[in-house]
Structure formats: structure tokens, C-alpha cells
Amino acid sequence: MAKVLVIGSGAREHALAQTFLKSPQVDQVLVAPGNDGMTDTDLVRLPIAATDIPALLAAAADQGVDLTFVGNEDPLIDGIVDAFQAAGLTIFGPSAAAAQLEGSKTFAKEILTSHGIPTAQAVTVTSQAEAQAALANFDWPTVFKLDGLALGKGVTIIEDQSAADEYLQSLYHQNPSAKLVIEEYLNGVEFSIFSLVGHDGQVVHVPFAQDHKRRYDHDRGPNTGGMGAYSPLAWLQPAEGQRAIAELVDPLLAAMSDRGTPFVGVLYTGVMLTAAGPKVIEFNVRFGDPEAQVVLPQLESDFYQVLVxxxxxxxxxxxxxxxxxxxxxxxxxxGYPQAPEKGGQVPAAADLQPAWVNYAGVKATETGLIANGGRVATVVGTGRDTQTAQETLYKILNQHHGDLVYRHDIGHWAVDLTKE
Incomplete structure (x- = not known):
């Protein structure tokens, strides 16, 4: 029997652990560091930070781990895959060089433009004066993206010059050399492609998903790490999905191989379906959160065997x-995302049935779980179509959401688009 190590602490990692535990070949899943809501049978939490690569290496060796799967981006960009491979340990994920696809938006844009992969026009600037000059080449609205990691919250849509002035003044006052990507605003419908990529270029594509980034209903408010998702996408024609893979994903994987940095692991391609065809919004090098929570339960095969x-x-x-x-x-x-208020009561898994829950920022107390972070849990339900899934899940949530807040319109794009 096999032992798997999952690295991370959020709802995504909870879903990953549960998916591995479904494998008849896996008898134990270790999660480092995990969270207090991860109480599944045969799931063991290790109190090791996701970025403590030496300690994770030692734990994997000492525990006899057969496969390590990295849930979040920081250790991947820090080179955990290179370290594990150098130690002779099996791990699924990209090298530090390949992980730059997420670690640097400038790096990703350079690959896209140099290989003719459709994406938004963009320029990278490193000063307020450069940014103001570059804006002359963009229409409103435009998009500002911080170049490094921002936990899904580094993207801001700028509506006019006044908003741009305010943003740039604040940014460069805090960090005079900040690297900022200014990008053309794309109109269309967004969706996500997740591709499991092997050592020799074998690829397994996961069912398409759609994330909801804005905090409030009707896609208003600040960007967040993600407020909900659904999958598959009934409104997306199979030919459109295959076109996006052929024009965006396949050329990117070929380009990475040509550069001598072949990609292995989970590739996320954020797609905008525009009137001119699909275009890349961004790449990530791991499963999205909350998309993982709605795509992984759809797998009827053995996840462990797929990765092996x-x-x-x-x-x-x-x-x-x-x-x-x-x-x-x-x-x-x-208060999420600006100022999350900790301590609120979190609903118990038993109260949410027949839906199920993947926990994230929670803490165990004598009276149950309480909020200990921004995003606290993802509750997942199913239905024959999106509207049915909405009705079933929201009926449960409206009765059992504890002291927590949530959007009330997840999946609205699917309902609207299928009615057209």
C-alpha cells in the first residue's frame, strides 16, 4: 500500500487528500501542515510549514512517502520539486524554472508573445513615471497586475485615469521599485483549464471549470482568492474548449520544452473567451482553489495511479x-478580504449533508470549529444542472452558514448563458 504526502493547508489540499484516499492503493495521506478541519480517517497532519523544504524532505524520507503532491504555489517556486528529485523522492509538480510561469507574470508574457500564443497586450513597468507613460497606449478600463505572487488578489481593474493615479501613487509610495504589469482589458467569458502533465508530455485534461473571483454578488467588489466555482461548463461548446487547448495549452507546453524547462505537474490556464477567440489571461502551476474542490470529486478513476x-x-x-x-x-x-474577523462559528460537516465540506482557515475549540483566516471552507453540492445544484446547495447554506459570509450567485454565468 502507498503513502502520499500533500503539501498545503487549505480547502484545496483537503480535497486533494480526500481524492487520494479514494484510491485502493493508498492507505494513508499525510498533509503538511493541514488544518484542524482535516479529521478524515487515514489522514494525518504534520506540523510542518509548506515552505520548510528541508523539514518536508526529512518527513517524506522518514515516513516512507511514495508520492508527494504540492498543493500551493510558494514551495513550487522555491524549488521543492528540484530538492525532492535530487534526494531521490517522487514528487508531482514543476521545477523552479518551470514554476516561473506563475512566479513571474513578465516571464509568462514573454513566452506567450514570443511564441504567438493569443493573450492580452501588456507591458511591464518598474516606476510610477514608466507606468504613467505606458498608460497612453491603453484604453479604459485597463488591468494592473503585480508581477509576483499575490494569492489570487494581485489583479485590479482600473476604470479611469483618476483610479490609475491613486493606485500608482499608493503602490510606488510603498515600494518605489515595484514591478507592475499593465495589461489590455479583455471582454468575454472566463473559464479555467487544468492539465495534468507528465514527464514525456503526456497530458490529462480535467473538466473545465469557472471560478468567481469578486467578493460580492453580481461580480462586484475586490478580487479575492476565489469565492466559488462550478464544473463542468454546459455552456461551453466542446469545439470551443478543444480550440482553447490547441491554441493556448499545447503551444505553451511545446515552448517550455523548447526552452529546456519542460513542464511537469498541474498547469492552470486562465482563459478569456473573446469575440476573437480564446486568449490566455494567466498561468498557474497548481490546482486553483476553489476549482480543485469541484473538479477532483468528478474523477472516477484512481487519482494515485493517474499520477504514477x-x-x-x-x-x-x-x-x-x-x-x-x-x-x-x-x-x-x-470582513474578508480586507480585514477578516476571526472567531466566528463554522458549520459542522454533519449539518451540511448531503453537501460536503473542505475546510481551510479553521481552528478547533471545545464548542467546534471557529474561523481562523479569510477563506474558511468550501461547501460543495451537485445537481443535474447548475440551477438545480444552486437551489440544493443554497438551501443548505442559508440554514447552516454559522457566522460566516458567502456569495449567493455562484454559477450565475452558467444559468444566464444556458438561457440565451
Whole structure:
């Protein structure tokens, strides 16, 4: 029997651990560091930070781990895959060089433009004067993206010159040399492609998903790490999805190989379906959160075996359900994302059935779990279509959301688009 180590502490890692535990080959999953809501049978939490690579290496060796899966981006960009491989340990994820696709938006843009992969026009600046000069080449609204990691919250849509002046003054007052990507605003509908990529270029594509980044209903308010997601996408024509893979994903993987930094791991391609066709918004080098929570439960094959086959350069068998829509709603602490208020009561898993929950920022107390972070949990339900899934899940949440807040319209794009 196999032992798996999952690195991370959020709802995504909870979903990953549960998916591995479904494998008949896996008898234990270790999660480092995990969170207090991860109480599943055969799941063991290790009190090791996700960025403590030496301690994670030692734990994997001491515990006899057969496979390590990295949930969040920081250790990947820090080179955990290179370190594990150098120690002879099996790990699924990209090298530090390949992880620059997420670590540097400038790096990703350079690859996209040099290989003719459709994306928004963009320029990188490192001063307020440069930024103001560059804005002359962009229409309103435009998009500002911080170049490094920002936990999904580094993107700001700028509506006019006044908003740009305010943003730039604040940014360069705090950090005079900040690297900022100024990008053309794309109109269209967003969706996510997740691709599991093996050592010899074998690829397994996960069912398409759509995330909801804005904090409030009707896509208003600040960007967050994600307030909900659903999958699959009934409104997306199969030909449109395949076109996006052929024009965006396949050329990117070929480009990475040509550069001598082949990509292995989970590639996220954020796509905007525009009138001119699909265009890349951004790349990530791991599963999204909350998208992982709605796509992973759809896998009917053995997740552990799929990854083992990919790492061995074989073509795995991956079967996904096609009969239902999986919809996940994020429960957050009041005040999220600006100033999350800790201490609120979190609903128990038993109260949410037949939906299920993946926990994130929680802390165990004598009276149950309480909020200990911004995004606290993702509650997932299913239905024959998006509207049915919404009705079922929101009926439960409206009765059992504890002291937490959430959006009330996750999946609205699917309902609107399928009615057109």
C-alpha cells in the first residue's frame, strides 16, 4: 500500500487528500501542515510549514512517502520539486524554472508573445513615471497586475485615469521599485483549464471549470482568492474548449520544452473567451482553489495511479463523470478580504449533508470549529444542472452558514448563458 504526502493547508489540499484516499492503493495521506478541519480517517497532519523544504524532505524520507503532491504555489517556486528529485523522492509538480510561469507574470508574457500564443497586450513597468507613460497606449478600463505572487488578489481593474493615479501613487509610495504589469482589458467569458502533465508530455485534461473571483454578488467588489466555482461548463461548446487547448495549452507546453524547462505537474490556464477567440489571461502551476474542490470529486478513476503513470511517461486512464454539475461556495470570515474577523462559528460537516465540506482557515475549540483566516471552507453540492445544484446547495447554506459570509450567485454565468 502507498503513502502520499500533500503539501498545503487549505480547502484545496483537503480535497486533494480526500481524492487520494479514494484510491485502493493508498492507505494513508499525510498533509503538511493541514488544518484542524482535516479529521478524515487515514489522514494525518504534520506540523510542518509548506515552505520548510528541508523539514518536508526529512518527513517524506522518514515516513516512507511514495508520492508527494504540492498543493500551493510558494514551495513550487522555491524549488521543492528540484530538492525532492535530487534526494531521490517522487514528487508531482514543476521545477523552479518551470514554476516561473506563475512566479513571474513578465516571464509568462514573454513566452506567450514570443511564441504567438493569443493573450492580452501588456507591458511591464518598474516606476510610477514608466507606468504613467505606458498608460497612453491603453484604453479604459485597463488591468494592473503585480508581477509576483499575490494569492489570487494581485489583479485590479482600473476604470479611469483618476483610479490609475491613486493606485500608482499608493503602490510606488510603498515600494518605489515595484514591478507592475499593465495589461489590455479583455471582454468575454472566463473559464479555467487544468492539465495534468507528465514527464514525456503526456497530458490529462480535467473538466473545465469557472471560478468567481469578486467578493460580492453580481461580480462586484475586490478580487479575492476565489469565492466559488462550478464544473463542468454546459455552456461551453466542446469545439470551443478543444480550440482553447490547441491554441493556448499545447503551444505553451511545446515552448517550455523548447526552452529546456519542460513542464511537469498541474498547469492552470486562465482563459478569456473573446469575440476573437480564446486568449490566455494567466498561468498557474497548481490546482486553483476553489476549482480543485469541484473538479477532483468528478474523477472516477484512481487519482494515485493517474499520477504514477504520468510520472512514468505512460498514458493514464482518467474517467470523469458527465451526469451532474458540481458547485462549490466558499464560506469566508466577515470582513474578508480586507480585514477578516476571526472567531466566528463554522458549520459542522454533519449539518451540511448531503453537501460536503473542505475546510481551510479553521481552528478547533471545545464548542467546534471557529474561523481562523479569510477563506474558511468550501461547501460543495451537485445537481443535474447548475440551477438545480444552486437551489440544493443554497438551501443548505442559508440554514447552516454559522457566522460566516458567502456569495449567493455562484454559477450565475452558467444559468444566464444556458438561457440565451
Amino acid at each position: 503513470d504520468l510520472l512514468a511517461g505512460q498514458h493514464p486512464v482518467a474517467k470523469w463523470q458527465t451526469d451532474a454539475v458540481y458547485l462549490g461556495v466558499v464560506l469566508a470570515a466577515p
